[in-house]
Amino acid sequence: MSVLFKNVKQLVFDIDNYIDTVEQGTLVFKEGIVNYLKGEKSSFAEKIDTITQLETRADKLQRKIDNQFYHHSILPQNVSDIEIMLDKIDELIDISKDILYQFDDELPFIPKELVNDYLRLADASCEAALTCFPATRTFFREPLKVRDMLVKVYFYEKETDKLARNIKRKLFHEMPDLRLSEKIHLRYFTLHIETISDKAENLADMLSILALKMSI
Amino acid sequence: MIILFYLSSGLFLGWSLGANDAANVFGTAVGSRMIRFKTAAIVASIFVILGAVIQGAGASHTLGKLGSISTLAAAFTVALSAALTVFWMTRLKLPVSTSQAIVGAIIGWNFYTNNPTDLNILTKIVSTWVSGPILGGIFSVLLFILIRKVNQKTKIHLLYRHSYIKFGLLIVGAFGAYSLGANNIANVMGVFTTAITLPTIDLGFVSIDSTQQLFLVGGIAIAVGIITYSKHVMETVGNTLMPLTPDAAIVVVLSQALVLFIFSSQTLSNSLQSIGLPAIPLVPVSSSQVVIGSIIGIGLYKGGKEIKYNILGSISLGWIATPIVAGIMAFIMLFFVNNVFKQNVGTNNLIETKIKVVKGAATTINISDSTYTGINQTEPIVNDSIINKEKRITQRDTQSASKTKLIIIWIELLIIIILAFILIYYLWFRNKKTNKLKLEYNLFKEKTLLKVGSLKKRIVEKELRQENLGKELKFRQNEMVTMAMSIIQKNEFLENLKREIIKIKSRVSDHETRLGLNKLSLMITQDLSIDRDRERFQLIVNEQSNNFNQRLTDRFPKLTDNEKRLIALLRLNLSSKEIASILNISPKSVEMNRYRLRKKLQVEPKTTLNDFIRKF
Numbered sequence: 157m158s159v160l161f162k163n164v165k166q167l168v169f170d171i172d173n174y175i176d177t178v179e180q181g182t183l184v185f186k187e188g189i190v191n192y193l194k195g196e197k198s199s200f201a202e203k204i205d206t207i208t209q210l211e212t213r214a215d216k217l218q219r220k221i222d223n224q225f226y227h228h229s230i231l232p233q234n235v236s237d238i239e240i241m242l243d244k245i246d247e248l249i250d251i252s253k254d255i256l257y258q259f260d261d262e263l264p265f266i267p268k269e270l271v272n273d274y275l276r277l278a279d280a281s282c283e284a285a286l287t288c289f290p291a292t293r294t295f296f297r298e299p300l301k302v303r304d305m306l307v308k309v310y311f312y313e314k315e316t317d318k319l320a321r322n323i324k325r326k327l328f329h330e331m332p333d334l335r336l337s338e339k340i341h342l343r344y345f346t347l348h349i350e351t352i353s354d355k356a357e358n359l360a361d362m363l364s365i366l367a368l369k370m371s372i
Numbered sequence: 373m374i375i376l377f378y379l380s381s382g383l384f385l386g387w388s389l390g391a392n393d394a395a396n397v398f399g400t401a402v403g404s405r406m407i408r409f410k411t412a413a414i415v416a417s418i419f420v421i422l423g424a425v426i427q428g429a430g431a432s433h434t435l436g437k438l439g440s441i442s443t444l445a446a447a448f449t450v451a452l453s454a455a456l457t458v459f460w461m462t463r464l465k466l467p468v469s470t471s472q473a474i475v476g477a478i479i480g481w482n483f484y485t486n487n488p489t490d491l492n493i494l495t496k497i498v499s500t501w502v503s504g505p506i507l508g509g510i511f512s513v514l515l516f517i518l519i520r521k522v523n524q525k526t527k528i529h530l531l532y533r534h535s536y537i538k539f540g541l542l543i544v545g546a547f548g549a550y551s552l553g554a555n556n557i558a559n560v561m562g563v564f565t566t567a568i569t570l571p572t573i574d575l576g577f578v579s580i581d582s583t584q585q586l587f588l589v590g591g592i593a594i595a596v597g598i599i600t601y602s603k604h605v606m607e608t609v610g611n612t613l614m615p616l617t618p619d620a621a622i623v624v625v626l627s628q629a630l631v632l633f634i635f636s637s638q639t640l641s642n643s644l645q646s647i648g649l650p651a652i653p654l655v656p657v658s659s660s661q662v663v664i665g666s667i668i669g670i671g672l673y674k675g676g677k678e679i680k681y682n683i684l685g686s687i688s689l690g691w692i693a694t695p696i697v698a699g700i701m702a703f704i705m706l707f708f709v710n711n712v713f714k715q716n717v718g719t720n721n722l723i724e725t726k727i728k729v730v731k732g733a734a735t736t737i738n739i740s741d742s743t744y745t746g747i748n749q750t751e752p753i754v755n756d757s758i759i760n761k762e763k764r765i766t767q768r769d770t771q772s773a774s775k776t777k778l779i780i781i782w783i784e785l786l787i788i789i790i791l792a793f794i795l796i797y798y799l800w801f802r803n804k805k806t807n808k809l810k811l812e813y814n815l816f817k818e819k820t821l822l823k824v825g826s827l828k829k830r831i832v833e834k835e836l837r838q839e840n841l842g843k844e845l846k847f848r849q850n851e852m853v854t855m856a857m858s859i860i861q862k863n864e865f866l867e868n869l870k871r872e873i874i875k876i877k878s879r880v881s882d883h884e885t886r887l888g889l890n891k892l893s894l895m896i897t898q899d900l901s902i903d904r905d906r907e908r909f910q911l912i913v914n915e916q917s918n919n920f921n922q923r924l925t926d927r928f929p930k931l932t933d934n935e936k937r938l939i940a941l942l943r944l945n946l947s948s949k950e951i952a953s954i955l956n957i958s959p960k961s962v963e964m965n966r967y968r969l970r971k972k973l974q975v976e977p978k979t980t981l982n983d984f985i986r987k988f
Binding site: 161164167168171229230231232233295296297298299300370 | 404405406408524527528529530531532534535617618
């Protein structure tokens with residue numbers, strides 16, 4: 157019997173591994189932001205290396221999963237939906253890596269008054285993504301429970317929006333000493349960090365639709 | 373060889389059954405690419421043959437009771453008429469079933485040979501046509517609920533679940549193929565079982581009797597149908613009635629297999645009888661109709677929104693139309709085979725039996741006669757006359773009874789023929805109407821598509837022309853801008869030159885030199901005010917903006933030539949400084965002119981002058 161389901165077993169393992177990799181990537185991203193904000197340069201560089209490796213691994217796994225789905229004709233009716241979902245998961249690690257590189261390349265100046273705000277923003281945004289991963293795992297086992305699990309994602313996404321708005325307001329209303337170029341620069345970085353939660357929300361939307369589709 | 377020829381009609385029937393009905397078993401699995409066609413075809417072929425050989429006798433026996441076709445020619449004709457009915461009705465896209473066609477053809481044979489149709493058996497068969505789909509629906513609902521509960525209770529990974537379903541579809545498909553072979557082989561070979569007797573083959577561990585050998589051949593014909601033609605049907609039938617998920621597909625196939633199995637299992641029927649329950653009628657049922665019943669069952673359970681209910685009407689029409697058409701076709705073909713080809717298509721069993729009874733009675737009397745001969749020699753003459761009289765009376769009775777029966781049969785047949793013609797005409801008319809509507813729709817669709825195509829083409833052409841014109845315009849504009857720039861540069865150079873001359877003039881004291889420098893300065897001033905390049909440029913600008921100027925004049929007739937010139941330069945997106953250089957006026961004057969122009973053109977405060985001119 158195990159011989160019969162060998163391919164499926166491998167695929168299940170790879171999907172779990174893939175989700176784990178992206179989840180690790182999100183955690184590394186969160187730590188990377190903390191490192192940057194606290195000025196821990198060597199740790200930050202380390203995080204960039206780690207996230208690059210994780211992203212490469214995730215890409216490889218995604219390609220392998222794609223091949224397995226089509227090669228062994230597994231779930232032929234839902235494969236395209238699942239592929240889109242995996243793409244959306246991949247976007248999370250891709251964007252996380254890009255943002256860390258942007259921090260590294262552009263070295264945005266973050267005033268001390270805003271460090272805590274940025275920490276909270278990164279935390280909320282990453283939390284939205286991190287709540288998505290258990291829901292993704294549950295989708296494969298108990299699709300009906302997914303919708304309940306996604307409530308947290310929407311909550312954190314809204315929180316991120318609020319925090320980002322606060323930062324932008326502070327930048328343009330309460331910090332006259334900052335140059336306009338610096339304000340605009342920081343505004344973009346707020347937007348970048350916010351993107352993680354937006355992407356998590358997209359993934360959550362996709363998951364809830366897919367779960368509904370599967371349970372019919 | 374002659375047997376093979378006579379069997380050909382049955383084999384053709386088997387082939388078409390394999391080609392069409394295998395899709396009921398593996399259609400969804402192959403259509404949704406869960407199982408490869410090759411695997412499905414091999415499994416279906418093997419299990420159809422096994423089902424036919426092992427369990428095919430039950431349903432065939434019931435068909436035998438409906439009409440025991442005794443000659444090979446009759447069996448051939450009956451099978452051929454059923455096959456042609458299926459073929460013809462399929463061509464006309466009318467609902468048809470092999471089981472119903474063969475029953476109709478047997479009844480046709482009964483009519484032709486004056487054999488009585490056992491109404492009990494017929495009722496039993498017809499009731500299964502109705503109960504089969506209903507039972508299929510009940511099974512599918514129960515199985516669907518069960519599978520849902522299992523899915524909800526067990527937290528199986530989606531991919532493992534898919535694999536189990538895939539594996540399950542194969543197993544259930546094999547069971548379905550087995551049941552199809554067991555139940556439907558009667559349609560293919562049932563009519564030949566009494567007409568052909570083959571010697572039993574003893575393989576040592578198992579012996580295959582005549583019927584089983586026939587069923588084996590029929591099973592092979594079905595398998596050939598599956599391998600050669602069912603792929604197309606499987607891939608196209610797909611979700612005709614309702615879109616099916618893999619879970620639903622496995623339920624449908626399993627309930628169909630169960631129904632077919634129930635209506636062909638002698639063992640199950642015997643076991644029910646042994647516990648005091650009524651026996652199951654072992655009858656060939658239409659697998660397609662059971663599948664439809666099963667799908668409708670699931671659809672109803674889900675709320676019934678996705679079901680195409682008109683298909684139910686088609687099934688009911690199939691129940692009536694198919695046997696009637698097959699019966700009439702069998703009757704006509706038997707007439708030809710009997711009278712044109714002089715083949716024996718069977719006799720009236722009732723008359724034969726009565727004659728046998730009479731003969732038997734006569735023999736008994738004769739035996740008693742011989743016992744009497746020794747006692748009284750005068751008795752034989754009296755006895756003979758009595759016996760002859762009795763014989764004549766019995767014969768007369770039998771003849772008059774058969775005559776009355778024949779008249780009734782002919783009347784019944786006439787009514788059925790009329791009804792059948794009305795039905796066929798109705799079906800044909802309906803089909804024609806549907807086809808006409810389809811044709812009209814297709815024609816309309818084609819026309820619309822053509823129109824859309826030509827419109828699209830025109831749009832593309834227009835876009836291309838616009839693009840080319842845009843490119844040309846841009847090129848001309850660039851040309852003009854370049855020209856304007858060269859004028860600007862030249863004028864700037866001349867201005868600088870003039871300034872330098874004035875500077876030199878102030879330093880020089882020599883009168884003649886000063887006069888010369890004055891002359892030079894004047895020449896430059898003249899050149900700046902009467903510039904041929906500028907005039908040429910103005911000419912080109914006017915030429916290019918001919919239409920634009922016309923439109924401008926039409927809408928704003930009070931515009932002066934200078935203002936028009938300014939508009940033309942603004943259209944080239946030149947700055948005030950550049951325009952000033954071209955027009956040889958100061959930038960401030962340009963600004964002032966712009967302001968005036970804005971007022972004259974009544975440009976809204978929100979719109980810039982350049983935008984207004986560009987969009988004009």
